[in-house]
Structures are given as structure tokens and as C-alpha cells.
Amino acid sequence: AKTPKEADARANEAKVWAEKVMELKASLDEQTQLASEMSESAKDPDQEQAEAFHEQYRFLVETLKADVRKLFKWLGDYVDLPQDFQRSRTWENCLYDLEMDLKGISAVNAGKDLPSVEPVAHLMNFRDAVISLMLQSLLFKKAVLDWDLKSERAYADGPMVAMSELAVNIFSKTESLPYKFRPPALPKINGPGPFTKRPDEKSQRSTAGLTSLQCHLLAVLREMQSMGKGLRNMDFAEKVHMCEDETGQNPAADELGQEMAKWFERCTQLERELHSNKGERENQMESKVEELERSVTVKETANKKLVTSIHKLEGEVQSLRYEFVALQRERSEVTEQNNRIAKESLPVIEKMRTLVDRSKEATERLTKDSAILSRTFRRQVQETERIIAEKENISKELERAKRQLQTEKEKNEIKEVELQKKETLYLRTMAARKSIQDSFNEQREQIAKVEASMERMEVDRQELLKVIQGKDGHIRELEEDLRRAKKRIAEMEQQRDMALQEFRDETGRILDLSSFKVAPTLS
Numbered sequence: 001a002k003t004p005k006e007a008d009a010r011a012n013e014a015k016v017w018a019e020k021v022m023e024l025k026a027s028l029d030e031q032t033q034l035a036s037e038m039s040e041s042a043k044d045p046d047q048e049q050a051e052a053f054h055e056q057y058r059f060l061v062e063t064l065k066a067d068v069r070k071l072f073k074w075l076g077d078y079v080d081l082p083q084d085f086q087r088s089r090t091w092e093n094c095l096y097d098l099e100m101d102l103k104g105i106s107a108v109n110a111g112k113d114l115p116s117v118e119p120v121a122h123l124m125n126f127r128d129a130v131i132s133l134m135l136q137s138l139l140f141k142k143a144v145l146d147w148d149l150k151s152e153r154a155y156a157d158g159p160m161v162a163m164s165e166l167a168v169n170i171f172s173k174t175e176s177l178p179y180k181f182r183p184p185a186l187p188k189i190n191g192p193g194p195f196t197k198r199p200d201e202k203s204q205r206s207t208a209g210l211t212s213l214q215c216h217l218l219a220v221l222r223e224m225q226s227m228g229k230g231l232r233n234m235d236f237a238e239k240v241h242m243c244e245d246e247t248g249q250n251p252a253a254d255e256l257g258q259e260m261a262k263w264f265e266r267c268t269q270l271e272r273e274l275h276s277n278k279g280e281r282e283n284q285m286e287s288k289v290e291e292l293e294r295s296v297t298v299k300e301t302a303n304k305k306l307v308t309s310i311h312k313l314e315g316e317v318q319s320l321r322y323e324f325v326a327l328q329r330e331r332s333e334v335t336e337q338n339n340r341i342a343k344e345s346l347p348v349i350e351k352m353r354t355l356v357d358r359s360k361e362a363t364e365r366l367t368k369d370s371a372i373l374s375r376t377f378r379r380q381v382q383e384t385e386r387i388i389a390e391k392e393n394i395s396k397e398l399e400r401a402k403r404q405l406q407t408e409k410e411k412n413e414i415k416e417v418e419l420q421k422k423e424t425l426y427l428r429t430m431a432a433r434k435s436i437q438d439s440f441n442e443q444r445e446q447i448a449k450v451e452a453s454m455e456r457m458e459v460d461r462q463e464l465l466k467v468i469q470g471k472d473g474h475i476r477e478l479e480e481d482l483r484r485a486k487k488r489i490a491e492m493e494q495q496r497d498m499a500l501q502e503f504r505d506e507t508g509r510i511l512d513l514s515s516f517k518v519a520p521t522l523s
Contacts (some may be wrong), residue, residue, distance in 0.1 A: 021363070025367070028360060028363055064124065065123065065125065067127055071131065078182045080181070080182040082184060083182065093311070102189070105122060105481070107305035125194065126191070128213040132216050135159075140181035145179050157219040158219070159216050
């Protein structure tokens with residue numbers, strides 16, 4: 001049979017073992033939860049980089065859109081609308097159509113993992129086309145100026161030659177030149193350009209060819225350079241150079257006079273027709289026509305409003321469609337990401353789950369073993385209690401011997417306590433003596449230092465006393481010199497008074513000594 005102490009020790013070990021098993025089970029549950037969280041939050045390692053790329057792509061597209069908006073708004077200051085747009089379209093309608101096209105330009109990326117390059121290429125092509133159209137307007141104005149000045153040139157760039165021929169054709173048809181350039185058509189957002197690759201084009205573009213923007217920009221720069229040279233060579237307000245023919249007449253002036261006469265005749269003819277038409281009209285018909293015109297104006301305004309609202313609604317519908325397509329694209333991207341994450345992470349998660357299941361089985365086995373051990377230890381405790389009951393009789397018999405031993409132990413303890421007190425007192429006395437000796441040595445050193453400093457101070461004091469005694473002797477000498485000087489001053493004052501009295505007695509006049517300068521004798 002085992003002793004009670006061994007049984008208690010075994011019981012405590014069983015309790016500790018059961019606690020450790022429960023802690024292991026709790027840690028396995030935490031690992032299971034952590035594995036589930038990892039499976040939910042598992043992401044593609046390249047997702048952050050892809051998001052950064054998408055953000056940079058969106059920033060580039062929005063910047064290009066802002067540039068396109070500004071340039072298209074400025075385009076109205078340089079060119080007129082095409083001939084087909086004069087009746088039904090305005091610049092506001094064109095700006096509205098441009099906004100609708102810009103809203104839907106990002107829908108080309110639908111169903112793709114990576115952003116497409118087509119929106120960027122379309123925006124850059126459109127921007128170059130608008131800038132090229134502005135440069136064409138400048139070249140057209142230069143061509144009109146050359147036509148008005150009748151300036152002839154032997155050589156010009158291709159774009160400048162085209163604008164000069166256009167000015168000649170317009171003048172031959174209408175006998176006048178417009179202020180702004182009128183293009184045949186406005187550029188489109190999805191139109192071709194230098195940034196769009198054609199199917200028949202090679203992979204590497206040749207560097208010899210120039211784009212339309214580059215050609216027009218070079219032409220404008222050369223024309224501005226030639227204009228600057230011409231303006232620098234002119235002498236303003238000094239001379240007027242007029243070319244004359246052999247007869248001494250100016251053909252330009254004659255041509256200008258003929259043109260003025262022609263336009264004057266045309267104006268007088270139109271005025272006569274206007275007066276004749278006004279005389280023939282009746283007041284009633286005029287009022288009806290005016291009412292009809294007002295009603296037509298009101299109806300046209302209402303129609304324009306309705307057309308504008310229809311355009312807005314169509315644009316909103318188109319934008320909603322684009323948003324729906326974008327949402328579908330995002331949903332497909334998210335689905336593909338989830339599938340990719342599932343393909344990459346599911347094997348690892350399955351392995352973790354199998355490990356967790358094995359750990360759970362081991363934990364369950366450990367719990368069962370701990371239950372068996374606990375039952376075994378309970379039996380051992382029962383046997384231990386029985387043994388304790390049997391040994392109680394023996395303990396009663398040993399009680400008397402224990403009491404006797406206890407009394408002896410108490411006496412021995414009292415003696416040990418007294419001995420410990422004496423030892424403690426002795427140790428404290430030795431420690432106090434040592435501390436007193438140390439403090440005495442320190443104070444003695446301090447006293448020696450103080451005495452040395454006092455001796456030095458005494459020597460300094462004696463030296464100061466000697467110096468003071470020397471100063472006192474000097475002061476006494478100075479006081480004696482001062483006393484003799486005062487005595488000499490009194491004698492000299494008496495002599496002065498006697499001399500003044502004698503002078504007054506001899507001459508009868510009083511001598512004024514204030515006019516005499518006093519020379520100092522002591523410095």
C-alpha cells in the first residue's frame with residue numbers, strides 16, 4: 001500500500017495533467033478559429049500592387065479628360081462650327097456630347113482584369129486633333145493676312161500652302177474671307193490618331209514620319225518666325241511702300257477702289273429693295289408675321305428645351321448603362337479573385353483542417369485517458385483513507401512520545417532562539433563599530449582638510465594684515481603732507497592779505513586778483 005503523501009502527490013499530478021489537457025484543447029480551438037479567419041481574409045499578394053496600378057490609371061485618364069475639356073472649350077475662340085452644324089447644333093450641344101462620350105469612355109475595360117490602353121489612346125488622339133485644329137486656325141488667319149497684304153512667297157510649308165489655297169477658294173466663291181477657320185468636321189473622341197495602332201502597321205513605328213500635330217506646329221512656328229522677321233524689318237509710321245506699274249498708277253489702290261464702288265452699289269441696291277418691300281407690306285400682314293414669328297420662337301425654345309432634356313435623359317441612361325457594365329466587370333473581377341484565392345489557399349486550409357482534426361482526436365484521447373487516470377486516483381485515495389483509518393490507532397500510541405518530544409523540542413527551540421538573539425546582537429555590535437570607525441575616519445580626514453584650509457587662510461590673512469599695515473603707514477604720511485600743505489596754504493594766504501593791504505596803502509587802489517590765471521602746481 002502507498003503512503004498518504006504519495007497518494008496526495010499523485011492526485012495533484014492528475015489535476016495538473018487534466019488542466020494541461022484542457023488548455024491544449026482550448027489552444028486547438030483557437031487555432032481552428034484562426035485558420036477559418038485566415039481562409040476568409042486570404043488575399044492575392046499582388047492585389048495591392050494591382051490596386052495601386054488601377055489608381056494611377058484612373059488618375060491618368062481623369063487628367064487627360066480635364067485637358068480635353070479645357071482645349072475643347074477654347075476651340076470655340078479659334079474656329080467656327082462646320083456648315084452642317086449651323087442650323088441645329090451649338091457649342092453647348094457639342095460640349096454636352098463630349099461630356100457624354102467622356103463618361104462612357106471607361107466602359108471599354110468591362111470584363112478585363114487589366115485596364116485597357118484604348119481609352120488613353122483615344123483621349124490622346126482627341127487632344128492632338130483639337131490642338132492641330134487650333135494650329136490650322138492660326139495658319140488660316142496668317143493666310144488671310146497674306147491675302148490682304150498681297151504678299152507673295154516663293155516657298156511655304158505644306159499646311160500653309162493648303163490654307164492659302166483654301167482662302168483663295170473661299171474668296172473666289174463668296175468674294176470675302178471669314179474671320180475664323182471653319183473645318184469640314186469636328187474631331188471625334190473615338191477617331192483614329194497617331195496613338196492608335198492600325199492592323200497593317202508594323203510593331204515598331206518609323207521615326208521618319210511626322211504626325212498632323214507636329215506638322216502644323218512646325219508650320220506655325222516657321223510662319224511666326226517669318227512674321228517676326230518681317231515686323232522687325234519694318235519702319236512704323238515713317239514710310240508707306242506702294243508698288244506702282246509702268247504708268248505710275250497703283251493697281252492695289254485701283255482694285256480697292258473698284259471693290260468699294262462695287263460694294264457701295266450693292267448696298268444702295270439693297271436699300272432700295274428694302275424700302276420698296278417696306279412700302280408694299282401692309283400693317284396687318286406685318287403684325288401677323290410678327291405674331292407667327294414670336295410663336296415660332298416660343299415653340300423653337302420649347303423644342304430646344306425638350307431636345308436638351310431628351311439629350312440629358314439619353315446621357316443619363318447611357319451613363320447608367322456604363323455604370324451597370326462597370327459593376328458587372330467589377331463583379332467578374334471579384335469572382336475571379338475569389339476563385340484564384342480559393343485555388344491557391346484551399347489546399348493549405350484543407351491541410352490545416354486535417355491537422356486540426358487530428359489534434360482534436362488526440363485531445364479527445366487525452367481527455368479519455370485523463371478520465372481513466374482520475375478514476376484510478378480516486379480508488380487510490382479510497383485505499384489511502386482506509387490505510388489512514390488503520391493507522392490512527394498507531395498514531396494515538398505515538399502521541400505520547402510526540403508530546404514528550406515536543407516538550408524537548410520546545411526547550412531546544414528556546415535555547416536556539418536565545419543563541420540566535422545573542423549572535424544577532426553581536427553581529428549588530430560589530431556592524432555598528434565598523435560603521436562608527438568608518439565615519440570617524442571620514443570625519444578625521446575632513447577635519448584635516450579643514451585645518452589645512454584654515455592654515456592657508458591664516459597665511460593669507462597675515463599677508464593681508466601686512467599689506468594693510470603698509471597702507472596705513474602710507475595713509476599717515478599722506479595725512480602729514482596734507483597737514484603741512486594746509487599750514488603752507490594758510491601762511492601764503494596771510495602773506496597775500498598783507499601784500500594786498502600794503503598795495504592798497506601805497507597806491508590807494510584795490511588789486512583784483514580774479515583777472516590772474518591760476519596755474520595748477522599739483523597734477
